[in-house]
Amino acid sequence: MNQTRKRSSKKQRALEILVRLKRLYPDATCSLDYSTPVQLLVATILSAQCTDERVNKVTPHLFTRFPDAVSMASADLEEIIELVRSTGFYRNKAKNIQGACRMIVKDFGGQVPNRMEDLLKLPGVARKTANVVLAHAFGINAGVTVDTHVKRLSNRLGFTKHDDPVRIERDLMPLLPQADWENWSIRLIYHGRAVCKARSPVCQECQLADLCPSKIAE
Structure with missing residues (x-):
């Protein structure tokens, strides 16, 4: 029962973070330029x-x-x-x-x-x-893209304890609707660049801080 409650709590937190990321980065899209x-x-x-x-x-x-x-x-x-x-x-x-x-x-x-x-x-x-x-x-969401930002933030947010991208992806997929797998990654990347930086996360300005177990105290 405890493990079920933990999984449910983690999923609820992930869904709330997803809502906030969509609000913070409504126009987030792939940053690479391409035509085909x-x-x-x-x-x-x-x-x-x-x-x-x-x-x-x-x-x-x-x-x-x-x-x-x-x-x-x-x-x-x-x-x-x-x-x-x-x-x-x-x-x-x-x-x-x-x-x-x-x-x-x-x-x-x-x-x-x-x-x-x-x-x-x-x-x-x-x-x-x-x-x-x-x-x-x-337009096919086959999985969750895990780059360095997604890896770092997923660990900081307490959604995984792994370093291996494949294992991180496996931890994230059950927490999110399949339709949002890729836009979760894109928005997490934007947040990693703007706020939750590798060396100096700006926790005092982070709109996910109340949902983050790694928040640095002010």
């Missing part, structure tokens, strides 16, 4: 350990040169490497991008697949990237 599913896939791969702002400075030139999976698959790898250099880990990212595009061309008719199990076959694609692509390119 393959461009979103590429941008999301580039965003690993890199800011969306930096990715958005790189992708216009990249997508002008290679706008689709076919052109990216047949590109000179060294040119892709140079174009994405400023995003960090650029050599691996370039190899994964080209490898993913080659598989998309070979196995999926040049179109990004819209199933989780197919996306996870692509080089450089784990659940975070797959969740972003499914939600924003296809």
Whole structure:
């Protein structure tokens, strides 16, 4: 009974936080710039350990040169490497991008697949990237996207004790309506950037503070 009550209390708290996040960030959307599913896939791969702002400075030139999976698959790898250099880990990212595009061309008719199990076959694609692509390119909420902000805030808010993104995702999914899985992540990311920062959370200004077990006393 105690565990049931705890789960119920945690879910109620998550739902109230979701309501407040929607009110705080009503226009929150994916920060990456893209025109097609393959461009979103590429941008999301580039965003690993890199800011969306930096990715958005790189992708216009990249997508002008290679706008689709076919052109990216047949590109000179060294040119892709140079174009994405400023995003960090650029050599691996370039190899994964080209490898993913080659598989998309070979196995999926040049179109990004819209199933989780197919996306996870692509080089450089784990659940975070797959969740972003499914939600924003296809309107499919297959899971909760867990990036560094979502990981940090989910722990601070007491919704998980894990560091592994897959285990964090499993903890979050039962707490939220499936229709809100992706907008929860997007809004939590906005809140992590604006208020609940990694080194200096601004708890005294946080509108979630009364629901947060990690609130720093004023």
